Every structure is written in structure tokens, then in C-alpha cells.
Amino acid sequence: MNLALDFGNTFIKAGLFKENELIEVVRLTDLTEIDRIIANFRPRHIIVSSVSRSIEEIKPQLKDIPATILRPDLPLPFKINYKTPQTLGLDRIAAVSGAQGIFPDTNCLVIDTGTCFTYDFIDSAGTYHGGGISPGISLRFKALHTFTANLPLIEFEKDVPLVGQSTKGSILSGVVNGTIAEIQEIIRMYSDKFGHLQIIICGGDAKFFENKLKASIFVAPELVLRGLNRILLYNA
Missing domain, CATH: 3.30.420.40 (ATPase, nucleotide binding domain)
Incomplete structure (x- = not known):
């Protein structure tokens, strides 16, 4: 075990x-x-x-x-093409490892919907190229509350209007629909650049976004754990 x-x-x-x-x-x-x-x-x-x-x-x-x-210089089952590998998030390394284990020899875009949203790309030849980091849902709500004088702190709700008719509804619309638009556009840009992609989504809000996105999505809630185990076996 x-x-x-x-x-x-x-x-x-x-x-x-x-x-x-x-x-x-x-x-x-x-x-x-x-x-x-x-x-x-x-x-x-x-x-x-x-x-x-x-x-x-x-x-x-x-x-x-x-x-x-786990550290960036540990032997990994894929190659890293990243300018500052010593600063690469360990959770990102593990998620990419998990994605490659599920979809070997495939271009994969891994989207982790945790505290921060991370986007990570590994190609079909097994080379990790990097990606992006943006604030997660809860961070966006907290930022609006913390850095403005009058906006309240809103909790994430799944029933979100497009047109907010109250301050709460407007914040929910802006944050949640804005995040959906961000994810869809990033998927489109990666697809334009790299061709066919397998989209894997993980993290705390993965299930919510599964049905909100136009692209075909594979949801893997425990992707990081699976990736860690794969790295452990690789180093055995």
C-alpha cells in the first residue's frame, strides 16, 4: 500500500x-x-x-x-521545458503526471480549479511546456470585497444569473460567468495553437464547470493524488 x-x-x-x-x-x-x-x-x-x-x-x-x-528536480515520467523549474508548483507537476498517466501520447491541457486556477500543457511527446495561473473563484470574491469600499463578500452559488439585478447577483454574474468565459477562451487559444487537445479538469470546483463548458471535458477530481502515486512508482 x-x-x-x-x-x-x-x-x-x-x-x-x-x-x-x-x-x-x-x-x-x-x-x-x-x-x-x-x-x-x-x-x-x-x-x-x-x-x-x-x-x-x-x-x-x-x-x-x-x-x-516531491520537488522539481525529482526524476519525473515526463520532461520539463520551463524556464524556472525550481519555481514550478508541485501541485502542477503532480496534476500533469496524473493527466499523462490517464492519456499517454496525447496533447493534454490540465485545468485545476482550486484556490488558484492553473492551466498546464503537456504535449503528446511527453514534454511539459508550462501554462497559466489566475485567481480561483473564492479569491475573486474576496478581492472584490477587500479592495473596494462597499462590495460585500459573496459566497459561491451554483445558480448564477447572466444579468445580475442586485449587487449580489451582479457579483455572482461577473465572477462566475467571467470565469467560465476565461476557461472557454483559454481552451480555444490552446486548441488553435496545438491542435487536438484532451481537456482534463480537476480541483474543488471541477464538477461545477464540467457542464458549463462547450468543450469535451474529462473530470478527474483526484488527479493530483493519482499523479503523485505515479511519480512514487516511477522513483521506486
Whole structure:
């Protein structure tokens, strides 16, 4: 049994794998819960990706189990063509790894709808070229509230008008419909540049956007965990 730990900006997620098969996903609220996961499942190997906690904080929780720490210079199952690989987000590396595992030998555009929205492109020859980063839904709501005098903080709702007839409705329309338009236009631009693409969407808001986009979308909620496990097996 392998354990993949993803310390994101908002959540800690644990994925239990038997070889390539995802057995269980657990969302953790605190570092100390890793003890329970290890005690219950007794993994033989662990891989850790963290964009929010230091490795020094995490390592004591892993006991004596062999751990692979994801970093940009770790051997990966694809090539990186990125000018500053040392600054490349670990979650982006893992998501691309997961996409390539599901769709090998295919041009893939990976869209992660987490705290930030990330767009990542890997070509059919297995070379990662980079992508884009923009604010996620919650960040857009918070920015409008924080950097204006009178706009309220709005929670994400799935029933969104095109024409807002109140301040709340107008913010929902601008943020959500604006995000949908952003994603659709970026997909179009990548398709124009690279031809046929497999679009893979993951992250907390993936299910919402699945039915809002015109392009054919493959939703993979646990793409980062799957990618981490693939990197772990690659380094075994």
C-alpha cells in the first residue's frame, strides 16, 4: 500500500493506493491525523507534495516509513521545458503526471480549479511546456470585497444569473460567468495553437464547470493524488 499526501492551499488530502489503483481518499484537517492514517492502513511507501506546510513540519508525522518528497528536480515520467523549474508548483507537476498517466501520447491541457486556477500543457511527446495561473473563484470574491469600499463578500452559488439585478447577483454574474468565459477562451487559444487537445479538469470546483463548458471535458477530481502515486512508482 502506498500513501500519497497532498498539502494544498486549502486542504490536506491523503490517497491510499494499491499499485495504480486508488483505494481510498481521506480529507484531513490537521497534521496529527496522519498518525491515524498510517496506523489504519500501514503504507509501505509515502510521497508528499506540499505547497502550504514545510517538510520539516511534516516529516515527524511520517514515522520511519520511506518517504519521497516531491520537488522539481525529482526524476519525473515526463520532461520539463520551463524556464524556472525550481519555481514550478508541485501541485502542477503532480496534476500533469496524473493527466499523462490517464492519456499517454496525447496533447493534454490540465485545468485545476482550486484556490488558484492553473492551466498546464503537456504535449503528446511527453514534454511539459508550462501554462497559466489566475485567481480561483473564492479569491475573486474576496478581492472584490477587500479592495473596494462597499462590495460585500459573496459566497459561491451554483445558480448564477447572466444579468445580475442586485449587487449580489451582479457579483455572482461577473465572477462566475467571467470565469467560465476565461476557461472557454483559454481552451480555444490552446486548441488553435496545438491542435487536438484532451481537456482534463480537476480541483474543488471541477464538477461545477464540467457542464458549463462547450468543450469535451474529462473530470478527474483526484488527479493530483493519482499523479503523485505515479511519480512514487516511477522513483521506486
